[in-house]
Amino acid sequence: GGTTRGSDDSPTANQATGQANPDAALVEGLDVAFLPKQVNNPYFTVADGGGKTATEEFKGKYKEVGPSEASASSQVSYINTLSQQQTDVIVTSANDPNAICGALNSARQAGAKVVTFDSDTKPECRDVFVNQVTAEGIAENQVKLISEQIGGEGKIAVLSATPNATNQNAWIELMRGELKKPEYAKIELVTVAYGNDEDQKSFQETQGLLRSYPDLKGIVSPTTVGVAAAARYLSGSEYKGKVALTGLGTPNQMREFVKDGTVKSFALWSPADLGYLAAYAGAALASGQITGASGEKFKAGKLGEYTIGADGIVVLGPPTVFDQGNIDKFDF
Amino acid sequence: MARDVVRSTLARWDTVLLVVLAAVVVVAGVLVEGFASGRNFQFLLLDVVAIALIALPLTLIVITGEIDLSVASTLGLCSAVMGQLWVAGLSLELVVVLVVGLGAVLGAVNAVFVTRFALPSLAVTIGTLAAYRGLAFVVLGDQAVADFPFSWTTAASSTVGGGSVPWAAVVTLVLAVVFGVVLHATPFGRSLYAMGNNAEAATFSGIRVARAKFWLFVVSGAVSGLAGVYWTLRFASARADNAAGLELAVVAAVLLGGVSIFGGRGTLLGVLAGVLLLGAVRNALQLADVAADTLNVVTGGLLIASVVVPNVVGMARTRWRRRQRTA
Amino acid sequence: MGGERAAPLLEVRGVSKSFGAVAAVREVSFPLHGGEAHALVGENGAGKSTIVKMLAGVHEPDTGVIVLDGRELRLTGPAAAQAAGIAVIYQEPTLFPDLSVAENIFMGRQPLGRFGCIDRAAMKADAVRLFDRLGVRIDPDRPARGLSIADQQLIEIAKALSLDARVLVMDEPTAALSGVEVERLFAVARALCEQGAAVLFISHRFDEVFSLCQRLTVMRDGTWVSTDPVADLTVDQVVRRMVGRDVSTLFPKEDVEPGDVVLEVHGLTRHGVFSDIGFSVRAGEIVALAGLVGAGRSEVVRAVFGIDRYDEGEARVAGKRLPVGSPAAAVASGIALVPEDRRQQGLVMELSIERNATLTRLKPLSRLGLLGGGRERRSAREWTKRLQVKYGRLSDAVGTLSGGNQQKVVLAKWLATDPKVLIVDEPTRGIDVGTKAEVHRLLSRLAADGVAVLMVSSELPEVLGMADRVLVMHEGRITASLTRDEATEESVMFAATGRVSA
Amino acid sequence: MSARENGSRFVHKLWLAREFGIVVALGLLVLVTTVDSPNFLSPQSLRDLMLGAAILVVLAVGQTVVIISRNIDLSVGAVLGLVAFATGKLLSSAPGTPTVVAVLVGVGLGAVCGVVNGVLVAAARVPALVITLGTLYAFRGIDHSWARGEQINASDMPRSFLGLGTWTVLGVPVLALIALAVMLAVGFYLRNYRSGRELYAIGSEPAAARLSGIPVGRRVFTSFVVCGALAGLAGVLYAARFGTIDATVGTGIELQVVAAAVVGGVAIFGGSGSVYGAALGALLLTTIGSSLAVLRINPFWQQAVVGGLILAAIGLDRLLAVRAANRLRGRSSHGA
Ligand SMILES: Nc1ncnc2c1ncn2[C@@H]1O[C@H](COP(=O)(O)OP(=O)(O)OP(=O)(O)O)[C@@H](O)[C@H]1O
Ligand SMILES: Nc1ncnc2c1ncn2[C@@H]1O[C@H](COP(=O)(O)OP(=O)(O)OP(=O)(O)O)[C@@H](O)[C@H]1O
Numbered sequence A: 001g002g003t004t005r006g007s008d009d010s011p012t013a014n015q016a017t018g019q020a021n022p023d024a025a026l027v028e029g030l031d032v033a034f035l036p037k038q039v040n041n042p043y044f045t046v047a048d049g050g051g052k053t054a055t056e057e058f059k060g061k062y063k064e065v066g067p068s069e070a071s072a073s074s075q076v077s078y079i080n081t082l083s084q085q086q087t088d089v090i091v092t093s094a095n096d097p098n099a100i101c102g103a104l105n106s107a108r109q110a111g112a113k114v115v116t117f118d119s120d121t122k123p124e125c126r127d128v129f130v131n132q133v134t135a136e137g138i139a140e141n142q143v144k145l146i147s148e149q150i151g152g153e154g155k156i157a158v159l160s161a162t163p164n165a166t167n168q169n170a171w172i173e174l175m176r177g178e179l180k181k182p183e184y185a186k187i188e189l190v191t192v193a194y195g196n197d198e199d200q201k202s203f204q205e206t207q208g209l210l211r212s213y214p215d216l217k218g219i220v221s222p223t224t225v226g227v228a229a230a231a232r233y234l235s236g237s238e239y240k241g242k243v244a245l246t247g248l249g250t251p252n253q254m255r256e257f258v259k260d261g262t263v264k265s266f267a268l269w270s271p272a273d274l275g276y277l278a279a280y281a282g283a284a285l286a287s288g289q290i291t292g293a294s295g296e297k298f299k300a301g302k303l304g305e306y307t308i309g310a311d312g313i314v315v316l317g318p319p320t321v322f323d324q325g326n327i328d329k330f331d332f
Numbered sequence B: 001m002a003r004d005v006v007r008s009t010l011a012r013w014d015t016v017l018l019v020v021l022a023a024v025v026v027v028a029g030v031l032v033e034g035f036a037s038g039r040n041f042q043f044l045l046l047d048v049v050a051i052a053l054i055a056l057p058l059t060l061i062v063i064t065g066e067i068d069l070s071v072a073s074t075l076g077l078c079s080a081v082m083g084q085l086w087v088a089g090l091s092l093e094l095v096v097v098l099v100v101g102l103g104a105v106l107g108a109v110n111a112v113f114v115t116r117f118a119l120p121s122l123a124v125t126i127g128t129l130a131a132y133r134g135l136a137f138v139v140l141g142d143q144a145v146a147d148f149p150f151s152w153t154t155a156a157s158s159t160v161g162g163g164s165v166p167w168a169a170v171v172t173l174v175l176a177v178v179f180g181v182v183l184h185a186t187p188f189g190r191s192l193y194a195m196g197n198n199a200e201a202a203t204f205s206g207i208r209v210a211r212a213k214f215w216l217f218v219v220s221g222a223v224s225g226l227a228g229v230y231w232t233l234r235f236a237s238a239r240a241d242n243a244a245g246l247e248l249a250v251v252a253a254v255l256l257g258g259v260s261i262f263g264g265r266g267t268l269l270g271v272l273a274g275v276l277l278l279g280a281v282r283n284a285l286q287l288a289d290v291a292a293d294t295l296n297v298v299t300g301g302l303l304i305a306s307v308v309v310p311n312v313v314g315m316a317r318t319r320w321r322r323r324q325r326t327a
Numbered sequence C: 001m002g003g004e005r006a007a008p009l010l011e012v013r014g015v016s017k018s019f020g021a022v023a024a025v026r027e028v029s030f031p032l033h034g035g036e037a038h039a040l041v042g043e044n045g046a047g048k049s050t051i052v053k054m055l056a057g058v059h060e061p062d063t064g065v066i067v068l069d070g071r072e073l074r075l076t077g078p079a080a081a082q083a084a085g086i087a088v089i090y091q092e093p094t095l096f097p098d099l100s101v102a103e104n105i106f107m108g109r110q111p112l113g114r115f116g117c118i119d120r121a122a123m124k125a126d127a128v129r130l131f132d133r134l135g136v137r138i139d140p141d142r143p144a145r146g147l148s149i150a151d152q153q154l155i156e157i158a159k160a161l162s163l164d165a166r167v168l169v170m171d172e173p174t175a176a177l178s179g180v181e182v183e184r185l186f187a188v189a190r191a192l193c194e195q196g197a198a199v200l201f202i203s204h205r206f207d208e209v210f211s212l213c214q215r216l217t218v219m220r221d222g223t224w225v226s227t228d229p230v231a232d233l234t235v236d237q238v239v240r241r242m243v244g245r246d247v248s249t250l251f252p253k254e255d256v257e258p259g260d261v262v263l264e265v266h267g268l269t270r271h272g273v274f275s276d277i278g279f280s281v282r283a284g285e286i287v288a289l290a291g292l293v294g295a296g297r298s299e300v301v302r303a304v305f306g307i308d309r310y311d312e313g314e315a316r317v318a319g320k321r322l323p324v325g326s327p328a329a330a331v332a333s334g335i336a337l338v339p340e341d342r343r344q345q346g347l348v349m350e351l352s353i354e355r356n357a358t359l360t361r362l363k364p365l366s367r368l369g370l371l372g373g374g375r376e377r378r379s380a381r382e383w384t385k386r387l388q389v390k391y392g393r394l395s396d397a398v399g400t401l402s403g404g405n406q407q408k409v410v411l412a413k414w415l416a417t418d419p420k421v422l423i424v425d426e427p428t429r430g431i432d433v434g435t436k437a438e439v440h441r442l443l444s445r446l447a448a449d450g451v452a453v454l455m456v457s458s459e460l461p462e463v464l465g466m467a468d469r470v471l472v473m474h475e476g477r478i479t480a481s482l483t484r485d486e487a488t489e490e491s492v493m494f495a496a497t498g499r500v501s502a
Numbered sequence D: 001m002s003a004r005e006n007g008s009r010f011v012h013k014l015w016l017a018r019e020f021g022i023v024v025a026l027g028l029l030v031l032v033t034t035v036d037s038p039n040f041l042s043p044q045s046l047r048d049l050m051l052g053a054a055i056l057v058v059l060a061v062g063q064t065v066v067i068i069s070r071n072i073d074l075s076v077g078a079v080l081g082l083v084a085f086a087t088g089k090l091l092s093s094a095p096g097t098p099t100v101v102a103v104l105v106g107v108g109l110g111a112v113c114g115v116v117n118g119v120l121v122a123a124a125r126v127p128a129l130v131i132t133l134g135t136l137y138a139f140r141g142i143d144h145s146w147a148r149g150e151q152i153n154a155s156d157m158p159r160s161f162l163g164l165g166t167w168t169v170l171g172v173p174v175l176a177l178i179a180l181a182v183m184l185a186v187g188f189y190l191r192n193y194r195s196g197r198e199l200y201a202i203g204s205e206p207a208a209a210r211l212s213g214i215p216v217g218r219r220v221f222t223s224f225v226v227c228g229a230l231a232g233l234a235g236v237l238y239a240a241r242f243g244t245i246d247a248t249v250g251t252g253i254e255l256q257v258v259a260a261a262v263v264g265g266v267a268i269f270g271g272s273g274s275v276y277g278a279a280l281g282a283l284l285l286t287t288i289g290s291s292l293a294v295l296r297i298n299p300f301w302q303q304a305v306v307g308g309l310i311l312a313a314i315g316l317d318r319l320l321a322v323r324a325a326n327r328l329r330g331r332s333s334h335g336a
């Protein structure tokens, strides 16, 4: 979210300048750099791994750089470095939608194409945003999952990441909207707790939720750290099987809890596919196949063809729902 | 006095740092592609400005034997308040003044605990480190204010005559000169070394120890507030978590600069060299695609070396002399 | 003396020690015999404490050896010295302020009970027993923080006694003690000698040296001068050997016609420490504040100077009331205080001699708010020269000076401020006889120039020799105010022990 | 001395003890929370509190040993992270490893990190704050380069090991019992053994400690090894309790640990304080986290409250110290 005041007097950025040539071949030997929110974060390691696969497919040079702590200021410093190195494609997930804008725009002026994935910047600072799913898609999916598990009525709570995680807040807002639908009228979202994407804090917050709302029926945790911590707490407590839990998590983290019955189902998109798609989007930009304008199409290897939507957004697809039946088919 | 300074080990540490800094710049300029360019120089300076700014008053504080760990949280709270005031419709000129004033007030809170209640500053500022950061979240919550006027945000990274020296670095340098003169050539600065070595003896000499420390904390807060303004404008984003964890980087730079953590020893030149050295090493290694993990190991290693090397050299020298004498 | 022919218990043989360019001790040899107290005397900086530190294992000799029972000792550290049976009382107390008095005494040697645990009850009882031997009462359970210098020194003595050592080394143990305690200490030392121990005793007070010791070694400028039985010596001989010349008069008191009252104190009270203190000092007058250790004299002058706050009363300088608790204001109004603990309060040990000497005059020495090098250096050089401070370079850390020379630097930094009132707390503590005479001459000179001098001293001859008036304190109150004529050893001691005269 | 007099003396001592203030604060906090939300004192909830505090208590106990000797160890968070990852790696690559071996390996690795700190601080005689700030960066860097974004999950580790984090004995979590045992053992050692008392002496006045013949270097070295070993133990416990481990585990926890010790009345410049106080400080800090979560206080306020509490705790400690000093002033030092 962002508090705003008056009109924005920053220059409207160069949305999709030049002409797209849909038939241009992908240039070989492109320098593709992935700049995640934080290196060594397992989620981004998998996502960037997808990017690496894609880059190798189109014979580019892949590298992953980034700060060891998730802060916007260090990302700026890395973007400056990349621009200094004349990188062709920068694929990044923003720690702050505004803070890295200036640096990204200088990099673009220096010739780089910028793709954001997972977490966007302001639209005028990048060429394309590869969205894992639409926010609406997540909200719908999560509300549906929890409603199924608690039988359509009762109190639920959300366990989120940090209080200022942009996409979390967007999803939670949309979930509130979703809950207003008639079929969910008997479900009440009582509170949002923040586990800061730390195990210990998420643990404590889960305990707190159950303490302060003894009649809580379910918890939705749309963040991988939060849902794993909550599952681990529930599985070792008297609430196991009584309080429902769902959210966004990786199959490897959640396998144990699905098998022991703590969690019936949860969802996630494939992070590797996300990175894969982002790399192809970058290559398409750098090769002149697309400019980032709405309606342009490009091919993303094994994932097939994608179309750029409004505001230069490409959507990966609906999330996968994991449950006892299918979880063993996934390994990430 | 000049001879005196030259002879002291400290001055030698300054020189060592400057030589190492020059060596790093030359080596990186030759070996690392993209290092020796005006643009990179500009990026490097922009990155170290906030650390350098905060390090100035912190140097003086550490010389008196105290420490201020709340600087980055002060920066964050000031940034958050800056965002709220801007949203509330105040003019940015006024906002900047108020925010620097707020920084001074936050510094004064530290000062009151440290000087009036005679509490250890390490403990106090660990407390305010948490408290100020918490208040920043209370003020701005999960929001980010990002619609500062374009003219202001570009000013934060604009350069002198469009060259490669940012205005912010020039301002920092001017402040550094002011702090340097105050520290090394005024009665006030002299008294800081005395109280850092032995506060009781300084009191017995008629030096107003508590008052001096009080003002140092206030100035530290105000400068952190100013750094908050810079940070907010440079990244065009007022956030509660701005510069989280920066305190360790600043303390590391000050210590690398040869300031004794126990007080009473250190020079401002050394600290500036330390700040630039850390910045240059990071920048060069980043350009050479060295991973962030290795960067951290290098930073830690530099810090350890900065205290271990002079000590070990000193010990070895004494031992060698003794052997010579007895032989 | 039976020990005359027997082999010495411990022998210092040709030891030297240098610190950088300073040769503190050069080729010094002397024996310590069991059953004997041996005095080591010399000017400030002669190298006495350095010898002590070599015996204690703190410094390793550059050359030469220490021989115990005919065997060469290699002392690698204080623990090795203790293990060899050498107990040391250092010139400066070395206590642990956070720990209890009993633990301070027995640190590292606490009596053990079951499972190798410390037996606290036994430790406390042992401490009480030691204090009984010394004839003092200090609560063994209280923390050492906040004890007076004298009490700290007593704990040091108790610590050394507790070691039951064969060699007891005492570096100016009596500098902070008053007569009664000194007597008890000597009784204990004599008892130890009778049991066959050897005692090395360092003091600048010859009456003590002559009453305790059987043998005496003189040092000058780091070298050995002589070792003789005390019976063969006179004080004048010793002084001549120490200083290399005769010392004229020790108390060169000039007669001065006192001027206006400069310092006035009325009804000064700090609850639990002192109460209702009132006195005045005139320009040109030397007023002594006498009393036993712990009477509260230092506390009074600290309060006047603004270090401590007081609860009632007031202090005025030249009619102007001093604010409570502000040394800076006191300095501005013309007071100077030479404190009793020069290490903690008088000097910044890590800073250079120059910096210390000018620390009180930073503002006057600056021009346009800036300090340039030359003026400080000139001022420091001038004042260290006037006081004849012995140093290598002005840029050396003041901590490397000997105790007496450090004291001179403290005096220098205050005299440079040109004070109206000079308060000196134990001004000659740890100062050799030659320098002592100099300090006294200096005080006298200052008084003659119109400075009001207030002198706290535990040394009775100094009090009687120098003061125009003597104020005697006992347990936080002034019990007598005596003129120079009324003041005698008896009258002062009478008031100091609280027996109010009829 | 009669029993009654003994009793009143005990009460008096208790009142003077630095730990007393923390116990009162803790009591008030629990009371307020319970009034608002009665099942805050349910068995499950109490178990959770103990579980939550256990790891911090172990760290705070180790930190106290170092702080008492006038040093500080800022690298504990990095050591915890490194050991947690190593333990996870060991168990996931050799699932048959007995829990005891895993614990020993973790403690050993922690001790090795402590040795690095100890050697640098004691042998090179350099300030611990600088050294451990350096090793904080270095150990964390090693952890990151080793983990390279790998995550170890509960399913990768044997159930018997994970049980360490969830088992209870008579309703009390094993984790809490371990922390309690560590605290009592270290507390007993510091109070009743010569080498323990020497740590206090060193912290109180290092120069005097040297002159007293205390082997200062060796003691300081040992204190860092102990602190490192306990940080290692905490790392193992962390792995067992949370089951999800990556390279960021324990980031920033060092300030919390120091805060716990300070809140618990351990003087930051050495010489005084106890592990019991530090452990209580750790318990208080974690209870605040839980209470605020239960009271549904705006999460944004949490950190601010923790900060305020640290200030209040050291302020209170100071007040008590001044009161004690004033009483000493009233009695003369010679009064027995
Ligand atoms: N640690 C030291 N560093 C530098 N110089 C020292 C040190 N210890 C002693 N000295 C110097 O050695 C000389 C002889 O010192 P020593 O302390 O033995 O003399 P002293 O006879 O004890 O004098 P005093 O009358 O003050 O006790 C002095 O000039 C002193 O300044
Ligand atoms: N650590 C040291 N470093 C350098 N010089 C030292 C050191 N210790 C002593 N000295 C020098 O050695 C000499 C001997 O000092 P020492 O302390 O032994 O004197 P002292 O005889 O005890 O004097 P005093 O009677 O004043 O105590 C002095 O010149 C002193 O400056």
Ligand SMILES: [Mg+2]
Pocket: C048, C049, C050, C091, C171, C402, C403
């Ligand atoms: Mg001496």
Ligand SMILES: [Mg+2]
Pocket: C297, C298, C299, C340, C425, C456
């Ligand atoms: Mg006195």
